[in-house]
Amino acid sequence: MSKLVKVMLSSIAILIVGAAVAFLVILNFNDEKEGEAKTIDDIVEYSYESPEVTTDLDDGSFVRIQFQIITDSKDAKEEIAKRDFQLKNILIKELAVLSEEDFKAGLSELEETVQTKLNEVMTDGKITDVYTINKILQ
Known part of the structure:
Protein backbone atom coordinates (compact mmCIF):
# COMPACT_ATOMS: atom_id res chain seq x y z
CA MET A 1 0.00 0.00 0.00
CA ASP A 31 -27.75 17.97 32.10
CA GLU A 32 -31.29 17.95 30.72
CA LYS A 33 -32.71 14.56 31.51
CA GLU A 34 -35.64 14.63 29.13
CA GLY A 35 -38.24 11.96 29.62
CA GLU A 36 -37.41 11.45 33.26
CA ALA A 37 -39.91 12.50 35.90
CA LYS A 38 -38.91 15.30 38.22
CA THR A 39 -38.40 14.44 41.84
CA ILE A 40 -40.48 16.21 44.44
CA ASP A 41 -37.32 18.00 45.59
CA ASP A 42 -36.85 19.44 42.08
CA ILE A 43 -40.49 20.50 41.96
CA VAL A 44 -40.23 22.28 45.31
CA GLU A 45 -36.90 23.88 44.40
CA TYR A 46 -38.21 25.26 41.11
CA SER A 47 -41.68 26.30 42.28
CA TYR A 48 -42.99 29.81 42.85
CA GLU A 49 -46.01 30.65 44.98
CA SER A 50 -47.93 33.47 43.36
CA PRO A 51 -49.49 36.26 45.39
CA GLU A 52 -53.21 36.04 46.05
CA VAL A 53 -55.26 37.84 43.43
CA THR A 54 -58.77 39.11 44.13
CA THR A 55 -60.91 40.16 41.18
CA ASP A 56 -64.47 40.14 39.90
CA LEU A 57 -65.93 37.70 37.42
CA ASP A 58 -68.16 38.55 34.45
CA ASP A 59 -71.37 37.88 36.42
CA GLY A 60 -70.40 40.14 39.34
CA SER A 61 -69.06 37.39 41.62
CA PHE A 62 -65.67 37.79 43.25
CA VAL A 63 -62.83 35.32 43.39
CA ARG A 64 -59.61 35.16 45.38
CA ILE A 65 -57.13 32.77 43.85
CA GLN A 66 -53.49 31.73 44.29
CA PHE A 67 -51.25 29.43 42.25
CA GLN A 68 -48.13 27.32 42.69
CA ILE A 69 -46.12 27.72 39.48
CA ILE A 70 -43.56 25.05 38.62
CA THR A 71 -40.64 26.10 36.41
CA ASP A 72 -37.88 24.09 34.74
CA SER A 73 -34.90 25.87 36.35
CA LYS A 74 -33.74 28.24 39.05
CA ASP A 75 -33.37 31.05 36.51
CA ALA A 76 -36.98 30.56 35.40
CA LYS A 77 -38.13 30.65 39.04
CA GLU A 78 -36.32 33.95 39.57
CA GLU A 79 -37.77 35.35 36.36
CA ILE A 80 -41.37 34.43 37.21
CA ALA A 81 -40.95 36.08 40.61
CA LYS A 82 -40.01 39.28 38.81
CA ARG A 83 -42.94 38.88 36.43
CA ASP A 84 -45.62 38.62 39.12
CA PHE A 85 -47.24 41.82 37.82
CA GLN A 86 -47.68 40.11 34.45
CA LEU A 87 -49.15 37.08 36.17
CA LYS A 88 -51.68 39.29 37.94
CA ASN A 89 -52.54 41.00 34.65
CA ILE A 90 -53.07 37.66 32.90
CA LEU A 91 -55.31 36.44 35.73
CA ILE A 92 -57.44 39.57 35.79
CA LYS A 93 -57.94 39.45 32.02
CA GLU A 94 -58.78 35.75 31.99
CA LEU A 95 -61.10 35.87 35.02
CA ALA A 96 -62.97 38.95 33.81
CA VAL A 97 -64.66 36.95 31.04
CA LEU A 98 -65.65 33.96 33.23
CA SER A 99 -68.90 33.56 35.13
CA GLU A 100 -69.20 31.71 38.44
CA GLU A 101 -70.28 28.52 36.66
CA ASP A 102 -67.47 28.80 34.08
CA PHE A 103 -64.99 29.27 36.90
CA LYS A 104 -66.20 26.22 38.80
CA ALA A 105 -66.17 23.98 35.72
CA GLY A 106 -63.08 25.31 33.97
CA LEU A 107 -60.36 25.57 36.61
CA SER A 108 -58.06 23.18 34.71
CA GLU A 109 -58.52 25.25 31.57
CA LEU A 110 -57.60 28.38 33.52
CA GLU A 111 -54.40 26.70 34.77
CA GLU A 112 -53.48 25.70 31.20
CA THR A 113 -54.21 29.20 29.91
CA VAL A 114 -52.07 30.79 32.63
CA GLN A 115 -49.23 28.39 31.80
CA THR A 116 -49.46 29.15 28.08
CA LYS A 117 -49.64 32.92 28.53
CA LEU A 118 -46.74 32.95 31.00
CA ASN A 119 -44.59 30.84 28.66
CA GLU A 120 -45.20 33.45 25.96
CA VAL A 121 -43.46 36.12 28.08
CA MET A 122 -40.74 33.96 29.66
CA THR A 123 -37.16 34.30 28.38
CA ASP A 124 -35.14 32.20 30.89
CA GLY A 125 -36.72 28.76 30.95
CA LYS A 126 -40.37 27.84 30.93
CA ILE A 127 -43.37 27.06 33.09
CA THR A 128 -43.98 23.31 33.28
CA ASP A 129 -47.08 23.20 35.53
CA VAL A 130 -49.56 25.51 37.24
CA TYR A 131 -51.50 24.33 40.31
CA THR A 132 -54.34 26.15 42.04
CA ILE A 133 -53.50 26.17 45.75
CA ASN A 134 -56.09 28.61 47.08
CA LYS A 135 -59.52 29.56 45.74
CA ILE A 136 -62.39 31.44 47.34
CA LEU A 137 -65.46 32.24 45.28
CA GLN A 138 -68.03 34.74 46.62
Missing part, protein backbone atom coordinates in the same frame (compact mmCIF):
# COMPACT_ATOMS: atom_id res chain seq x y z
CA SER A 2 1.16 3.43 -0.72
CA LYS A 3 2.00 5.86 2.02
CA LEU A 4 -0.86 8.20 0.98
CA VAL A 5 -3.51 5.46 1.40
CA LYS A 6 -2.14 4.54 4.86
CA VAL A 7 -2.28 8.19 5.99
CA MET A 8 -5.85 8.58 4.66
CA LEU A 9 -7.08 5.40 6.37
CA SER A 10 -5.42 6.39 9.64
CA SER A 11 -6.96 9.86 9.46
CA ILE A 12 -10.43 8.48 8.77
CA ALA A 13 -10.13 5.99 11.64
CA ILE A 14 -9.04 8.76 14.04
CA LEU A 15 -11.95 10.96 12.95
CA ILE A 16 -14.46 8.14 13.44
CA VAL A 17 -13.13 7.31 16.91
CA GLY A 18 -13.12 11.00 17.85
CA ALA A 19 -16.72 11.46 16.67
CA ALA A 20 -17.83 8.37 18.61
CA VAL A 21 -16.16 9.62 21.80
CA ALA A 22 -17.71 13.09 21.39
CA PHE A 23 -21.14 11.52 20.83
CA LEU A 24 -20.86 9.38 23.97
CA VAL A 25 -19.69 12.33 26.08
CA ILE A 26 -22.58 14.50 24.91
CA LEU A 27 -25.08 11.68 25.39
CA ASN A 28 -23.95 10.73 28.91
CA PHE A 29 -23.24 14.15 30.38
CA ASN A 30 -26.30 16.01 29.15
Whole structure:
Protein backbone atom coordinates (compact mmCIF):
# COMPACT_ATOMS: atom_id res chain seq x y z
CA MET A 1 0.00 0.00 0.00
CA SER A 2 1.16 3.43 -0.72
CA LYS A 3 2.00 5.86 2.02
CA LEU A 4 -0.86 8.20 0.98
CA VAL A 5 -3.51 5.46 1.40
CA LYS A 6 -2.14 4.54 4.86
CA VAL A 7 -2.28 8.19 5.99
CA MET A 8 -5.85 8.58 4.66
CA LEU A 9 -7.08 5.40 6.37
CA SER A 10 -5.42 6.39 9.64
CA SER A 11 -6.96 9.86 9.46
CA ILE A 12 -10.43 8.48 8.77
CA ALA A 13 -10.13 5.99 11.64
CA ILE A 14 -9.04 8.76 14.04
CA LEU A 15 -11.95 10.96 12.95
CA ILE A 16 -14.46 8.14 13.44
CA VAL A 17 -13.13 7.31 16.91
CA GLY A 18 -13.12 11.00 17.85
CA ALA A 19 -16.72 11.46 16.67
CA ALA A 20 -17.83 8.37 18.61
CA VAL A 21 -16.16 9.62 21.80
CA ALA A 22 -17.71 13.09 21.39
CA PHE A 23 -21.14 11.52 20.83
CA LEU A 24 -20.86 9.38 23.97
CA VAL A 25 -19.69 12.33 26.08
CA ILE A 26 -22.58 14.50 24.91
CA LEU A 27 -25.08 11.68 25.39
CA ASN A 28 -23.95 10.73 28.91
CA PHE A 29 -23.24 14.15 30.38
CA ASN A 30 -26.30 16.01 29.15
CA ASP A 31 -27.75 17.97 32.10
CA GLU A 32 -31.29 17.95 30.72
CA LYS A 33 -32.71 14.56 31.51
CA GLU A 34 -35.64 14.63 29.13
CA GLY A 35 -38.24 11.96 29.62
CA GLU A 36 -37.41 11.45 33.26
CA ALA A 37 -39.91 12.50 35.90
CA LYS A 38 -38.91 15.30 38.22
CA THR A 39 -38.40 14.44 41.84
CA ILE A 40 -40.48 16.21 44.44
CA ASP A 41 -37.32 18.00 45.59
CA ASP A 42 -36.85 19.44 42.08
CA ILE A 43 -40.49 20.50 41.96
CA VAL A 44 -40.23 22.28 45.31
CA GLU A 45 -36.90 23.88 44.40
CA TYR A 46 -38.21 25.26 41.11
CA SER A 47 -41.68 26.30 42.28
CA TYR A 48 -42.99 29.81 42.85
CA GLU A 49 -46.01 30.65 44.98
CA SER A 50 -47.93 33.47 43.36
CA PRO A 51 -49.49 36.26 45.39
CA GLU A 52 -53.21 36.04 46.05
CA VAL A 53 -55.26 37.84 43.43
CA THR A 54 -58.77 39.11 44.13
CA THR A 55 -60.91 40.16 41.18
CA ASP A 56 -64.47 40.14 39.90
CA LEU A 57 -65.93 37.70 37.42
CA ASP A 58 -68.16 38.55 34.45
CA ASP A 59 -71.37 37.88 36.42
CA GLY A 60 -70.40 40.14 39.34
CA SER A 61 -69.06 37.39 41.62
CA PHE A 62 -65.67 37.79 43.25
CA VAL A 63 -62.83 35.32 43.39
CA ARG A 64 -59.61 35.16 45.38
CA ILE A 65 -57.13 32.77 43.85
CA GLN A 66 -53.49 31.73 44.29
CA PHE A 67 -51.25 29.43 42.25
CA GLN A 68 -48.13 27.32 42.69
CA ILE A 69 -46.12 27.72 39.48
CA ILE A 70 -43.56 25.05 38.62
CA THR A 71 -40.64 26.10 36.41
CA ASP A 72 -37.88 24.09 34.74
CA SER A 73 -34.90 25.87 36.35
CA LYS A 74 -33.74 28.24 39.05
CA ASP A 75 -33.37 31.05 36.51
CA ALA A 76 -36.98 30.56 35.40
CA LYS A 77 -38.13 30.65 39.04
CA GLU A 78 -36.32 33.95 39.57
CA GLU A 79 -37.77 35.35 36.36
CA ILE A 80 -41.37 34.43 37.21
CA ALA A 81 -40.95 36.08 40.61
CA LYS A 82 -40.01 39.28 38.81
CA ARG A 83 -42.94 38.88 36.43
CA ASP A 84 -45.62 38.62 39.12
CA PHE A 85 -47.24 41.82 37.82
CA GLN A 86 -47.68 40.11 34.45
CA LEU A 87 -49.15 37.08 36.17
CA LYS A 88 -51.68 39.29 37.94
CA ASN A 89 -52.54 41.00 34.65
CA ILE A 90 -53.07 37.66 32.90
CA LEU A 91 -55.31 36.44 35.73
CA ILE A 92 -57.44 39.57 35.79
CA LYS A 93 -57.94 39.45 32.02
CA GLU A 94 -58.78 35.75 31.99
CA LEU A 95 -61.10 35.87 35.02
CA ALA A 96 -62.97 38.95 33.81
CA VAL A 97 -64.66 36.95 31.04
CA LEU A 98 -65.65 33.96 33.23
CA SER A 99 -68.90 33.56 35.13
CA GLU A 100 -69.20 31.71 38.44
CA GLU A 101 -70.28 28.52 36.66
CA ASP A 102 -67.47 28.80 34.08
CA PHE A 103 -64.99 29.27 36.90
CA LYS A 104 -66.20 26.22 38.80
CA ALA A 105 -66.17 23.98 35.72
CA GLY A 106 -63.08 25.31 33.97
CA LEU A 107 -60.36 25.57 36.61
CA SER A 108 -58.06 23.18 34.71
CA GLU A 109 -58.52 25.25 31.57
CA LEU A 110 -57.60 28.38 33.52
CA GLU A 111 -54.40 26.70 34.77
CA GLU A 112 -53.48 25.70 31.20
CA THR A 113 -54.21 29.20 29.91
CA VAL A 114 -52.07 30.79 32.63
CA GLN A 115 -49.23 28.39 31.80
CA THR A 116 -49.46 29.15 28.08
CA LYS A 117 -49.64 32.92 28.53
CA LEU A 118 -46.74 32.95 31.00
CA ASN A 119 -44.59 30.84 28.66
CA GLU A 120 -45.20 33.45 25.96
CA VAL A 121 -43.46 36.12 28.08
CA MET A 122 -40.74 33.96 29.66
CA THR A 123 -37.16 34.30 28.38
CA ASP A 124 -35.14 32.20 30.89
CA GLY A 125 -36.72 28.76 30.95
CA LYS A 126 -40.37 27.84 30.93
CA ILE A 127 -43.37 27.06 33.09
CA THR A 128 -43.98 23.31 33.28
CA ASP A 129 -47.08 23.20 35.53
CA VAL A 130 -49.56 25.51 37.24
CA TYR A 131 -51.50 24.33 40.31
CA THR A 132 -54.34 26.15 42.04
CA ILE A 133 -53.50 26.17 45.75
CA ASN A 134 -56.09 28.61 47.08
CA LYS A 135 -59.52 29.56 45.74
CA ILE A 136 -62.39 31.44 47.34
CA LEU A 137 -65.46 32.24 45.28
CA GLN A 138 -68.03 34.74 46.62
